[in-house]
Amino acid sequence: MKPFTYSRAASVEDAVAAASSGGRFIAGGTNLLDLMKLQIETPSHLIDVNHLELDRIERTPEGGLRIGAMVRNTALAAHPDVRRDYAVLSRALLAGASGQLRNKATTAGNLLQRTRCPYFYDTRMPCNKRKPGSGCGALKGGSRSLAIVGTSDACIAQHPSDMAVAMRVLDAAVDTVAADGTRRSIPIADFHLLPGDTPHIENQLKPGELITSVTLPNPLGGTHVYRKVRDRSSYAFALVSVAAVFDGQGGSRFAFGGIAPKPWRVAAADAAAAAGAGAVAQAALADARPTAQNAFKQQLVASTLTSLFRQKEARP
Amino acid sequence: MAPDHVTRRAVLQGGGAAMALPGVAGAETGAMLSPESNRGRDMSTVEFTVNGDRVQLQLDPRTTLLDALREHLQLTGTKKGCDHGQCGACTVLVEGQRINSCLTLAVMHEGDSVTTIEGLGTPKNLHPMQRAFVTHDGYQCGYCTPGQICSAVAVLGEIEAGIPSHATEDLEHVVLSDAELRERMSGNICRCAAYPNIIAAIREVAAGDEA
Numbered sequence: 001m002k003p004f005t006y007s008r009a010a011s012v013e014d015a016v017a018a019a020s021s022g023g024r025f026i027a028g029g030t031n032l033l034d035l036m037k038l039q040i041e042t043p044s045h046l047i048d049v050n051h052l053e054l055d056r057i058e059r060t061p062e063g064g065l066r067i068g069a070m071v072r073n074t075a076l077a078a079h080p081d082v083r084r085d086y087a088v089l090s091r092a093l094l095a096g097a098s099g100q101l102r103n104k105a106t107t108a109g110n111l112l113q114r115t116r117c118p119y120f121y122d123t124r125m126p127c128n129k130r131k132p133g134s135g136c137g138a139l140k141g142g143s144r145s146l147a148i149v150g151t152s153d154a155c156i157a158q159h160p161s162d163m164a165v166a167m168r169v170l171d172a173a174v175d176t177v178a179a180d181g182t183r184r185s186i187p188i189a190d191f192h193l194l195p196g197d198t199p200h201i202e203n204q205l206k207p208g209e210l211i212t213s214v215t216l217p218n219p220l221g222g223t224h225v226y227r228k229v230r231d232r233s234s235y236a237f238a239l240v241s242v243a244a245v246f247d248g249q250g251g252s253r254f255a256f257g258g259i260a261p262k263p264w265r266v267a268a269a270d271a272a273a274a275a276g277a278g279a280v281a282q283a284a285l286a287d288a289r290p291t292a293q294n295a296f297k298q299q300l301v302a303s304t305l306t307s308l309f310r311q312k313e314a315r316p
Numbered sequence: 317m318a319p320d321h322v323t324r325r326a327v328l329q330g331g332g333a334a335m336a337l338p339g340v341a342g343a344e345t346g347a348m349l350s351p352e353s354n355r356g357r358d359m360s361t362v363e364f365t366v367n368g369d370r371v372q373l374q375l376d377p378r379t380t381l382l383d384a385l386r387e388h389l390q391l392t393g394t395k396k397g398c399d400h401g402q403c404g405a406c407t408v409l410v411e412g413q414r415i416n417s418c419l420t421l422a423v424m425h426e427g428d429s430v431t432t433i434e435g436l437g438t439p440k441n442l443h444p445m446q447r448a449f450v451t452h453d454g455y456q457c458g459y460c461t462p463g464q465i466c467s468a469v470a471v472l473g474e475i476e477a478g479i480p481s482h483a484t485e486d487l488e489h490v491v492l493s494d495a496e497l498r499e500r501m502s503g504n505i506c507r508c509a510a511y512p513n514i515i516a517a518i519r520e521v522a523a524g525d526e527a
Contacts, residue, residue, distance in 0.1 A: 006360055006377035006423050030419045033380070034400050046377070048424055074413075078479040083487040094482045098503025099471065101401060103413045104420065234482065234502035 001036045008048045012177055012212065015049050019208035020179035023047040027070055027106040030097075031113045040114075040123065040130055054212055057081070063218040066175075069108035069211045073097070073163065076107060086216055088224035088243050092166035095228040098235050108211035111164055111174065111191070112203065115157035115261075116237050117146055128154045129199040139291070145239065148290035148297050150260040155199030156291070159192060159262050160237050166226060168263035169243040169255035173215045179208040185215065192262035199261075222247035227308045228257070229300060240300045246273075246312055254280055254305075259297055277305035360423045366391065367435030377423050382406045384422035385432060393433035393462045397505070404504035407463035407470075408432050414470035416503075433462035436469065444524060445469050448517035456508030464504045468518045471500045472525065492522055 007023070009015035019025060024043035026032055027050060035041040054068040057079050065081055076082060077093035097105065119125045119137035126135035138146055138156050147158040167188050174186045192203050205211070223246040230236040238258035245253045252273035256264040269284040281302035288298060363372045366389060373388055382399075385391045385408070394417060397405030401419040408417045409431040437443030445465050448454070455461040475496065480487045483499035490496070497515050506514065 001378045003358070004377060005358060006421070008426070026424070029421065029424065030401055030416070033419050033421065037399065050424065074479060083480070087487060090480065090487055094480060094484070098404065099474065099481075099500050100404060100407055100414050100416045100467065100503045101419075104415045234499050
């Protein structure tokens with residue numbers, strides 16, 4: 001790791017003030033420290049935000065759920081309200097990482113985790129996300145695990161989160177505070193950015209802006225399902241994952257992981273549910289641009305949806 | 317044959333140092349921050365409890381909890397495997413929860429209570445999980461074992477607390493099974509593949525807890 005200085009923020013105001021002079025926030029640290037060891041991330045100052053009392057889960061006056069930014073993945077997955085009202089979120093969280101990592105990883109940190117594209121991780125390789133302008137090693141290289149939709153000629157890295165896929169299907173909002181104290185709420189649909197020509201810019205956050213919570217709208221009811229397909233049955237990133245909510249009134253929602261630079265959701269796919277799994281897959285992947293190595297993911301999305309529809313019919 | 321005074325630990329340390337020499341910039345990329353490599357740097361002070369003992373350390377802020385335990389407190393029971401949170405050999409309990417000690421900075425644990433394998437039991441007074449690993453031959457080379465045992469102790473606590481896992485069929489109703497244990501232990505890799513015996517050891521302790 002490159003040398004850095006370290007401070008503990010005592011309040012949100014403290015944290016954003018420290019960040020405005022160039023510091024980086026550290027919460028669980030499970031992704032950031034990994035990347036710092038590889039010198040992919042090289043912050044000169046770390047601001048520890050673990051003591052800001054952002055670790056509560058509470059109902060909103062409207063009937064939704066406000067999840068503090070520092071709530072650990074284990075605590076969120078196990079929370080009684082989440083298990084009962086937002087089961088797709090519990091399921092997605094439990095499908096990710098290991099028990100040790102979920103005990104440390106936070107809600108905000110999970111949203112901000114970086115891609116696991118092997119070219120991003122290997123500092124000897126070109127990567128526009130790690131080193132803008134250096135090129136993309138993956139486009140003509142090993143791309144089996146990478147994105148097939150929402151990509152650009154500059155980057156085909158996939159977003160690795162399971163949690164964010166469930167939050168996308170639930171239409172969560174990301175609540176933040178900026179260095180000047182301004183607060184805003186960003187719909188998760190807009191929070192993550194597609195790579196375009198600037199794959200190193202991954203989300204809407206401005207320098208020094210801090211996530212304080214993630215808010216879920218009122219419970220949807222119905223049947224919640226999360227299906228994850230991966231190379232091992234546990235402790236592996238998704239090749240393809242699907243978060244689905246069948247609301248019981250004929251409405252359906254689908255969000256996809258492992259296939260795009262952000263949690264992937266297409267309105268036309270939600271609308272195609274009555275026509276079956278194949279139609280949903282076709283609508284979700286209408287703009288797909290796979291490589292020869294990851295074209296199999298198109299069929300895998302369709303197969304996973306077929307399996308998920310059967311699961312829903314078996315347990316309505 | 318190696319002379320008597322050359323221990324396996326010394327050979328391993330020597331080998332590690334030799335591997336670190338060519339082409340890398342010493343402490344800035346080094347995988348380990350020992351008391352020696354800290355000289356002349358900006359230091360941070362941290363105080364926490366390890367296995368019931370209050371300790372205060374002056375550390376380079378880059379020092380992971382794992383390196384603080386092994387290199388500064390000489391608690392070498394906790395192992396460094398991958399140093400990237402992938403293998404679980406460094407698993408310790410912090411405030412009763414299992415975490416990868418390689419992926420957290422020691423300075424982030426001010427006031428925390430840390431339990432390592434040395435704090436679970438001693439050779440003369442083994443923790444039930446340690447005894448069960450011996451009984452069921454839950455290891456071969458033993459390198460991953462301290463992490464496996466710390467993780468296993470926490471897993472039984474998580475099941476007891478009703479925390480669900482990916483293997484849990486009904487999120488509201490957690491039931492102990494081999495499938496649950498395999499899923500929950502997936503963050504601890506065993507290169508010798510002692511997995512079936514590890515599951516047998518954990519099941520024995522779980523059965524004892526119920527009795």
